[in-house]
């Protein structure tokens with residue numbers, strides 16, 4: 598077998614706030630890829646979504662980035678990249694992946710043919726890319742890392758939500774980058790892949806990791822607990838809890854609390 602393909606794991610999401618499960622995703626993803634012997638994870642990147650995504654309870658990017666920074670104090674290989682969330686508009690994940698791939702390709706000193714080939718591919722418009730495969734490990738020696746999307750199985754299953762993802766973006770993501778999917782309670786990623794023609798076509802580029810110590814830490818549940826004044830210790834990093842307290846995030850704004858006699 599040739600040298601393992603270098604991989605950067607990229608997680609996209611709201612991170613409102615970043616939880617311990619987001620951090621654990623990286624550990625699970627790195628272990629699983631490295632154990633295949635085909636890949637070597639060299640770093641992890643968290644890319645919080647732009648405020649332009651407009652999702653409910655998305656606190657401003659400035660706060661989400663600071664919380665990610667606080668959480669990553671305990672990690673020596675995962676980093677925040679604020680590029681996506683400093684944009685004023687939302688960018689589809691395919692474009693985000695392509696942006697990071699171009700960054701790593703251009704920073705790479707190596708000028709091997711496969712790297713040039715991928716650069717050419719990533720210069721095409723997302724919708725032009727139909728059948729690009731990640732080069733096999735035999736040709737990957739000294740190549741710049743491949744950016745793979747690290748996500749929970751709920752994000753994978755959101756591919757089937759009508760009108761949410763462009764079909765050409767799904768094909769681009771899975772064919773050119775690849776996915777590392779962490780199982781999540783209530784999801785069935787293997788069946789989801791089987792049911793999808795495009796995911797089945799590129800299933801070699803999808804690594805499904807089963808989280809046997811299943812838990813349902815979600816940012817939604819954390820926000821609910823915070824709103825109700827309940828403890829979130831051991832679900833978030835202490836530095837993240839301190840930041841939330843200091844900036845009074847995820848509280849019901851005073852003016853939405855009903856006054857006696859009605860009103861809002």
Ligand SMILES: Nc1ncnc2c1ncn2[C@@H]1O[C@H](COP(=O)(O)OP(=O)(O)OP(=O)(O)O)[C@@H](O)[C@H]1O
Nearest residue numbers: 609610611612618748749752779781814815816817
């Ligand atoms: N408990 C979990 N198990 C597996 N994957 C998770 C878990 N929590 C979050 N993720 C994954 O982390 C990534 C970023 O997630 P995101 O910031 O949207 O968190 P979330 O908890 O799903 O958020 P929200 O509850 O606000 O929708 C997504 O790919 C999501 O699937």
Ligand SMILES: O=C(O)c1ccc[n+]([C@@H]2O[C@H](COP(=O)([O-])O)[C@@H](O)[C@H]2O)c1
Nearest residue numbers: 609610611646688689690691761762763
């Ligand atoms: O690229 C797309 O078409 C697309 C459609 C829906 C969601 N996403 C991304 O998926 C992530 C989902 O985050 P969340 O918090 O809504 O679960 C976030 O980074 C979005 O930009 C991306």
